[in-house]
Amino acid sequence: MITDQVVEDWKFMSMVLDRFFLWLFTIACFVGTFGIIFQSPSLYDTRVPVDQELSSIPMRKNNFYYPKDVETIGIV
Structure with missing residues (x-):
């Protein structure tokens, strides 16, 4: 009794809703992330x-410093 129309x-309505919920889910995932x-x-x-802050070892070559005892002796 149900016509093909x-x-x-x-079928068209389900495809539209499916695409709508796909976009809604994608946007919700990006916004949530x-x-x-x-x-x-x-x-x-x-x-x-x-x-x-508390490290006594220099992190990089540019931040290298000599210990206080070497500076006071005058080696550097």
Whole structure:
């Protein structure tokens, strides 16, 4: 009793809804991902890391410094 036109209309409607929910899901995933990443406290923390602050070993060649006893002797 159901005509072919009604069946085709329902197929079209399901395709439209399927595409709509696909876009909705994709946008929700991107927004959620960026929301979680931008809530990270480390992005907004401007303090010097503890390992750099308390390290007695130079991190890079440009930050090299001589120990105090070598400077006071006058070797450098």
